Amino acid sequence: MPELPEVETIKRDLEKEVLGKRIKLVDVSLDRAVRRHPNVASFKSKLEGHKISFVKRRGKYLLIGLDNDDMLIVHLGMSGQLLIVKRTRDARDAHTHVVVRFTQGGELRFVDPRTFGEMFVSSLSQLEQIAPELNELGFDPLEGQMSWINFDQLLRQKRTKLKSLLTDQKFVAGIGNIYSDEILFAAGLRYDRISDTLTTQEVRRLYRAMVETLSEAIRHRGSSLADEQYKDLFGEVGDYQSQHQVYGRESQPCRRCHNKIVRLKVNGRPLFMCEHCQI
DNA sequence: ACGCCCGCCTGTAAGC
DNA sequence: TGCTTACAGGCGGGCG
Numbered sequence: 001m002p003e004l005p006e007v008e009t010i011k012r013d014l015e016k017e018v019l020g021k022r023i024k025l026v027d028v029s030l031d032r033a034v035r036r037h038p039n040v041a042s043f044k045s046k047l048e049g050h051k052i053s054f055v056k057r058r059g060k061y062l063l064i065g066l067d068n069d070d071m072l073i074v075h076l077g078m079s080g081q082l083l084i085v086k087r088t089r090d091a092r093d094a095h096t097h098v099v100v101r102f103t104q105g106g107e108l109r110f111v112d113p114r115t116f117g118e119m120f121v122s123s124l125s126q127l128e129q130i131a132p133e134l135n136e137l138g139f140d141p142l143e144g145q146m147s148w149i150n151f152d153q154l155l156r157q158k159r160t161k162l163k164s165l166l167t168d169q170k171f172v173a174g175i176g177n178i179y180s181d182e183i184l185f186a187a188g189l190r191y192d193r194i195s196d197t198l199t200t201q202e203v204r205r206l207y208r209a210m211v212e213t214l215s216e217a218i219r220h221r222g223s224s225l226a227d228e229q230y231k232d233l234f235g236e237v238g239d240y241q242s243q244h245q246v247y248g249r250e251s252q253p254c255r256r257c258h259n260k261i262v263r264l265k266v267n268g269r270p271l272f273m274c275e276h277c278q279i
Numbered sequence: 280a281c282g283c284c285c286g287c288c289t290g291t292a293a294g295c
Numbered sequence: 296t297g298c299t300t301a302c303a304g305g306c307g308g309g310c311g
Contacts, residue, residue, distance in 0.1 A: 078306095079304080159281095227290080
């Protein structure tokens with residue numbers, strides 16, 4: 001579920017809410033939520049007593065730094081939520097698997113019905129051992145440095161359909177099924193165009209579409225689809241779904257040309273596009 | 280080496 | 296009405 005804009009929204013709010021707080025105790029009610037650890041106790045003991053020193057995002061991962069070399073790393077999978085709760089006696093939502101309580105009061109709850117999400121603790125130096133995929137992430141579309149010229153070189157090193165490439169975390173980190181469709185529409189490109197055959201102008205359009213779509217989505221605090229799985233730290237839904245051009249708009253008129261948006265199944269996943277605007 | 284499919288889970292909603 | 300089936304934002308592993 002949560003892609004870069006949703007994770008970034010959570011990251012920014014986490015910075016305001018948990019920076020400097022000390023972890024008093026950790027309660028794990030589903031072992032699977034901390035499955036990278038040999039046992040629950042090893043997860044708890046790495047957190048309890050430590051103070052939170054930074055919050056970062058890498059792709060769809062949240063990194064919550066501690067006052068030693070360790071980080072609490074969170075991946076929300078498809079249905080994970082992080083919630084800040086001020087009153088710790090308030091009833092926990094169903095599927096609350098991990099609770100991190102602070103000495104200053106309040107707690108952070110990890111809720112995840114489908115259990116694809118997870119939490120684990122690692123230092124930077126242990127990451128390669130514990131979670132190698134984090135070290136293999138591609139560039140972050142919103143972290144400066146990259147220009148469309150670099151992007152052009154990266155695209156030409158591959159011969160892959162654009163949809164697969166945009167959702168490949170090793171190529172570019174943070175884009176999933178929703179935003180790849182929105183980006184391709186904004187760029188006016190079909191999902192099955194091959195990455196090393198784009199014209200210079202098309203590469204520029206794709207790069208621009210990627211940066212602008214993701215930035216706009218963050219401005220709207222992410223997308224919450226019909227089932228409202230995505231909620232921010234405070235349990236509020238995002239707003240960007242109202243700006244979607246294609247995702248979830250099957251058979252509705254394209255906002256640009258008024259042709260019907262089509263829904264396809266590509267690599268086993270739903271894909272939405274305008275066959276007139278995307279070439 | 281790469282692309283594609285499956286499985287991991289559970290809640291929801293459509294279909295019969 | 297109620298049971299069954301398909302499907303969903305992600306990702307890693309295995310197969311061809």
